Amino acid sequence: MTITTSRVSTTAALAASGVSCEAGTRTVLSGVDLDVRPGEVLGLIGANGTGKSTLLRVLAGVRPAAAGEVLLGGRPLHQISSRERARQIAFVAQEETAPSDLLVSELVALGRIPHARAWGGVDSASRRAVAEALRLVDLEYAAGQSMDRLSGGERRRALIARGLAQEAPVLLLDEPTNHLDIKRQLALLRLVRRLCRDRARTVVLALHDLDLAATFCDRIAVLHGGGLFAHGTPAEVLTASVLHDAFGVLATRVTHPLTGRTHLLFSHDESELHP
Ligand SMILES: Nc1ncnc2c1ncn2[C@@H]1O[C@H](COP(=O)(O)OP(=O)(O)OP(=O)(O)O)[C@@H](O)[C@H]1O
DSSP states (O other): OOOSSSSSTTTTTTTEEEEEETTTTEEEEEEEEEETTTTTTEEESSSSTTTTHHHHHHHHHHOOOOEEEETTTTTEGGGOOOOHHHHEEEEOOOOOOOTTTTBHHHHGGGGGGGGGTOOOOOOHHHHHHHHHHHHTTOGGTTSBBBBSSSSSHHHHEEEEHHHHHHHHSSEEESSSSTTTTHHHHHHHHHHHHHHHHHHHOOEEEEOOHHHHHHOOOOOEEEEEEEEEEEEOHHHHHHHHHHHHHSSSSSEEEEOOOTTTOOOEESSHHHHOOOO
């Protein structure tokens, strides 16, 4: 199916075309054109309250756009049934209170609902998907534990495992590294990259850690001033000028002495650089 607008790529896995987003009665973002290519990791960054979560919810189809449209593989999202959408897009929200009386494996199995047959029952494909999702987030040991006995980081990983068990080609993650220790943050983002490379998943994730965004994202979209402020590769977008405008900080790019990769260091203002 062809896309009816010329503003977004016709080969995008997921695209926003002229999308405006509301939160409560307020317009948070307007006129957002954004496309995510198949197999790509797209990072959404921006200061607090710039609309990252709101945009992700609109991209996931869990809240409507105030204007414009979201296209999934070129098809308007609102024309796709909720069951089909849940097979195509897995969304892991920033905060979610998981029912405390569920076991971890039961919570992860909820990700299989879009694949369930009418006559119910858990088939072997679902059992495999749940086990694999728990393995990918290193939570197999907690499968039989109750959700209310998990630490914050374990709960986060259980909710991500539920999204992975959904086995949707598009994965939307709202601040997935929240509550995770640094080793698990790196492990999760490496997993995201592997899923895109080896299993043709497409991922959009909101991140606050700009250095992690620089390291793990193919492209980055910066939200600022009620819209999409910048969009491109990390090298194109994470410039001192963009970061100053969007976050009000001074950024210095440095080269890792061993890997040769570029990293970002931040200062509040000039006085910190010249004490
Ligand atoms: N239900 C709501 N009613 C009214 N305003 C809301 C609602 N939800 C969010 N907002 C407002 O919408 C704006 C965007 O919120 P959103 O959560 O999308 O930002 P964000 O970029 O994800 O922020 P953060 O980095 O703090 O997570 C904020 O100003 C927020 O206060």
